[in-house]
Amino acid sequence: MVFDNSPPDGSPGVLLAFLEGDEARRLGREDERVRRSAVLGSLTRYFGARAASPAGYLELDWQQERWTGGCYGTLFGPNVWTRYGHALSTPCGPIHWAGAETSPAWCGYMDGAIRSGQKAAATVLSELG
Numbered sequence: 001m002v003f004d005n006s007p008p009d010g011s012p013g014v015l016l017a018f019l020e021g022d023e024a025r026r027l028g029r030e031d032e033r034v035r036r037s038a039v040l041g042s043l044t045r046y047f048g049a050r051a052a053s054p055a056g057y058l059e060l061d062w063q064q065e066r067w068t069g070g071c072y073g074t075l076f077g078p079n080v081w082t083r084y085g086h087a088l089s090t091p092c093g094p095i096h097w098a099g100a101e102t103s104p105a106w107c108g109y110m111d112g113a114i115r116s117g118q119k120a121a122a123t124v125l126s127e128l129g
Contacts, residue, residue, distance in 0.1 A: 015043055015051060028061065035059060075108065076101075096120040 017039055019027050027035045036057060043051035062068050081104075088102045098120035103112030 012055070013050070015047065015054075017043060028063065032059065081107070091123070096124055 018024075019035070019039070027038055030038075036059070039059075040052050040054070040057075085104070088097055089104075091097070098113075098117045100106075100108050100110065100113035100116065103116040103119075105115055106112035
């Protein structure tokens with residue numbers, strides 16, 4: 001969402017929200033207007049009245065995405081990260097892995113993807129000299 005009232009530096013205010021679990025299944029069966037109302041209601045509770053009137057609104061149904069099939073990230077089961085996490089972060093020859101699921105901090109989120117990408121880029125640059 002982009003707010004009508006921009007921050008003092010002139011950049012737009014942007015909020016991102018996810019519907020998950022039972023709430024996602026329930027609202028996923030509803031019309032987009034019902035989802036929008038629920039999302040804006042929640043954001044307004046957390047961030048105040050400005051969140052109720054975005055300049056723009058966009059939603060994406062991850063279940064309909066061909067390559068993800070239902071989620072924005074991976075949830076590893078018990079012991080997966082501790083047993084196999086090294087395979088997600090150890091380079092394989094010239095291939096260096098990066099992505100949200102390869103980060104030990106904020107795994108599965110954008111923060112983790114950025115950290116992972118920065119780490120991989122720094123390693124590659126170091127190896128290239």
